[in-house]
Amino acid sequence: MVTLVRRSPPDAAAEVHCTLALTAEERSRSRYRLTLDDGSAVHLQLPRGTVLREGDLLEAEDGQCWGRVVAKPEPVLTVRGQTPFDLLRAAYHLGNRHVALELQPTLLRLSPDPVLQALVEQLGLLVEPEVAPFQPEAGAYHGTHEH
Known part of the structure; x- marks a missing residue:
């Protein structure tokens, strides 16, 4: 499971493992499954009403910075x-x-x-x-x- 971390402004130096290219509609969902470019599946579970924006950082359950959101x-x-x-x-x-x-x-x-x-x-x-x-x-x- 992956949760949202807000950093203002987004931390350009944060080590990320991948980028998630999401459409505007996909960035407004709070719970869904994604397939990454490498074929692995990820389940996003975000607070209801969350709208992801370009540059937002996502964090894995273990607290490690995991991915950066890109507007597809x-x-x-x-x-x-x-x-x-x-x-x-x-x-x-x-x-x-x-x-x-x-x-x-x-x-x-x-x-x-x-x-x-x-x-x-x-x-x-x-x-x-x-x-x-x-x-x-x-x-x-x-x-x-x-x-």
Whole structure:
């Protein structure tokens, strides 16, 4: 069994045995089984409501640092606008639909959805389907990155 260890900021010098490339959905599960690249199986059991982020460290039951979380590239829609206000407006409309959304200074990212893509394009923004790491905001009720 592997449990989550929070280090703020993540300890770049920590010795890790592997990295776990997980999609946004996988990083939001609290209990699941993973198969590593070497074929071995790992059972993650994290506190309910935990959302793993890029760079989080995982610790084995014996207390040894075991792995580092990496945001796995996955299909996303990347949204860009002419101005910051364009992105703000799109984020407002997507937020009203409770869409998981990654916010960056020059772009927004969301899971592929043709209806949402049409909505954003109707607002005059450029939407590009891509494969990229997806790190949506955890939400106001999840607090900060720390647990």
